[in-house]
Amino acid sequence: MTESKPILEVRDLLKTFGAVVAAKDINVDVRKGEIVGIIGANGAGKTCFVNMVTGYLKPTSGSIAFDGVQLVGKGPREVTHAGISRSFQVxxxxxxxxxxxxxxxxxxxxxxxxxxxxxxxxxxxxxxxxxxxxxxxxxxxxxxxxxxxxxxxVRKLLDIAMAVVSEPRILLLDEPTSGISVEEKFGFMDVVIEALREDEVTVLFVEHDMEIVERYVSRVLAFYQGEIIADMSPKKALADAKVQEFVIGTRH
Amino acid sequence: METFLTILLDGLQFSSYLFIVSAGLTIIFGVMKILNVCHGSFYAWGAYTSAFFIGKFSEMGLPDGLGFVVIVASAIIVGLVLGFLIEQLILKHMYHRDEVLIVLATFGLFLVLEDVILIAFGTDPYFAYQPMALLDSVEMGGIVRDVYGLTLIGVAALVAAGCWFLLNKTKWGTILKAVIFDREMGISMGINVPFVYTLTFIGGAILGGLGGAYIAPTISVAPGLGTEVIVLSFAVVVVGGMGSIMGAAIGSVIIGLLRALAVHELPQVELFVVFAVMAVVLVFRPEGLFAPAKPRKI
Amino acid sequence: MLRDNTSKVVLIGGILIILFGAVAPNWIVNQLMFGFSRALAILGLLVLWRTGLVSFGHAFYFGLGAYTVAILDIQLGVTDVFVRLLGGACLAGLAGFLVGFIMRNYRDIFFAMLNTAISMVLYGIIVKTESLGSTDGFAISLPTIFGVAPETKYPLFVVITTVAIVSALLINFYLKTTIGRLTTPIRDNEIRVEYLGFSVAHAIHLKYTMSAILAGGAGALMAMSLGQVDPDSMINWTVSGELVFITILSGPGNVIAPFIGSLVFEVLRTYAFELAPHLWQLIVGGTFLTIIFFLPGGIWSLISKLGRSTS
Known part of the structure; x- marks a missing residue:
């Protein structure tokens, strides 16, 4: 990866629902061509993060800049027009x-x-x-x-295919392998990642399966209680004490 | 002062009968998510059944007081028979289909039942004045009112209290509230949802029938009376918030009083005012004034 | 634009019907005029129905179109059929465009009922306003066509059928465009449509406005073929109910369906009133239930099945 200017810059993102803090102090830079894995337990704020970047949820405060364009305040449609697409958990x-x-x-x-x-x-x-x-x-x-x-x-493949036809520069995948059998998951991800690499799409994907994370991502963001507790290479992340305790647990 | 009192009492009486009918409509909607157009038929059938038997019994020389028994019995019979048949034969097979399609099916049922009334009871109007005559009238604040009309307010209060008690003080109420809040949750809690649906529909139908049966002695029971009431009770539940008993009560009072005011002071806007209120509420509070809480689905 | 089979059938069938009208007895010409006029409104409701929207208040636009013709005739002495038609369609379209800003945020029964409420407000106003004809309505003079006052209803029939052909062709084309294809997708999954980059609100607003224009045109043509307008046969909620009924009866499959459905409706009604005048609602209600349960694609699904088995 060249050390160019990041295409996605997330600064001090905060999201609260009443007294509940769903995301806080989120700071992330993503460079072109990266494949970033987002990990964390259920309710750690992963999908909330995806929803904020793609305009489904409006952050309470903070900023999300995509190629210098502010995304906060834009809805899903405008975010798609800007060049960011997503797939869905369901x-x-x-x-x-x-x-x-x-x-x-x-x-x-x-x-x-x-x-x-x-x-x-x-x-x-x-x-x-x-x-x-x-x-x-x-x-x-x-x-x-x-x-x-x-x-x-098959539905998930279609879901992803529909997200990429607009030729996005960033694609967010929300748990692409959930609901897919253990035997199918690598075949499935091979198809997806290969197609995306061909198009030079920058990918962020939420994933529970650590085997998938190890195999496909270049960098890991680990979420815990709405905060990012680790931002490092997958090898380091999986060995990290905090990640092991709060994300992977005794055996997730 | 007298005009004011007349408007107030007319309005409250009108509200009362609207409430009895709308309570049934709103319970059915709350639990089953069905906007039941053929609720108007329950009302019409209740009115016809009670008017028919009050007349018959009077011809047979039985005491007029029996009329009140007839009213209650008509409501229960209409609700049980029509409610049960419609739910079992038609609606039960539609729960998986689009909300709007179910509305259309109940609209079809409503049309069918309107004509079945004509076949069963003919086109001539029925007058069942006996219970009203029995109770006579009373003078209050300078105006003369029929006592029967005033008891309508009491019946509505009774229905409201009954619904409140059922929902908040009984095991049944807890079950209903669970299903109202989230059907799937109800199923996962082990509630027999199909059975709850059947009972709810019958209960709602009985209330619709009661509205008709009780109002029958004060009107001429003639074809087409189901049409007016269904449109008005839609307005009530929309204004109040669909699925809320409290909303149905408030909606009835708003619509009832406004209409009475219009009838006395500005007859040109009588019809207009009901729908204008409905439209305004829908525009500014689409869920109505007292919509029940909904679970988050994302 | 005219290469597909539907367009060809509409064009050729339409021309044949116009020729047939020249020799057909009066009562048939009348039935066709009523049927085709009403079918315009159904064409608009078909587009909404495919999108998952059912309006229980389109008599509002139907009535606006019809009453515009009455006002043009009585207040301004306008007799020209095209001015009347355009007047009715444009006014209804304008109203639909304005109401659409609100309506595009509503779905399901809320959409259905807000439409009902708005139509009943207009009904309430007209019924109680003497200068708008109150419950009696107005009689309308036979329209002139290119300045000529025709002696029979045939020229009006030709105009109505031509308008029907053009509308069917336009809607047929619209349904093939990208925005026109956004019917089932909106019904199935609005969130996805937004994420694909299209505004659901804009798509619905356009469809709603189109349906208002068509319903207004339908009302205007109906007023001219009947020679009168009155609130109960133009604006009351039962009229909206009839429009919905014909939509379901026709089926959403094809732009030809509304024309067949409307004709079936006219014939059904004429015979029902002759043979069993007290059973009309029962027939309509029974048909409603039968279609919903056994023929969700309406009459059109029968025709397309027939077409497939013969070819």
């Missing part, structure tokens, strides 16, 4: 539509901004792009199936 897809239709609408929204939204959606160009994404995410065989009937694993 896949958020259109469950009565087919996989191909899901991807197509995602592509069309990303590519047909403004008055282009009033043009016919199924252009040859978008159809080619759609098929390309289907292939890269190994979704070809499910193309014409309705999401309702698909396994959680």
């Amino acid at each position: 896949s958020q897809v259109f469950h009565t539509m087919t996989v191909a239709e899901n991807l197509m609408i995602a592509l069309a929204i990303a590519k047909n901004r403004g008055f282009a939204a009033l043009r016919e959606m199924d252009s040859p160009d978008l159809l080619t792009r759609r098929d390309d994404v289907l292939t890269r995410y190994h979704l070809d065989s499910y193309k014409d199936m309705t999401v309702n009937v698909l396994s959680q694993g």
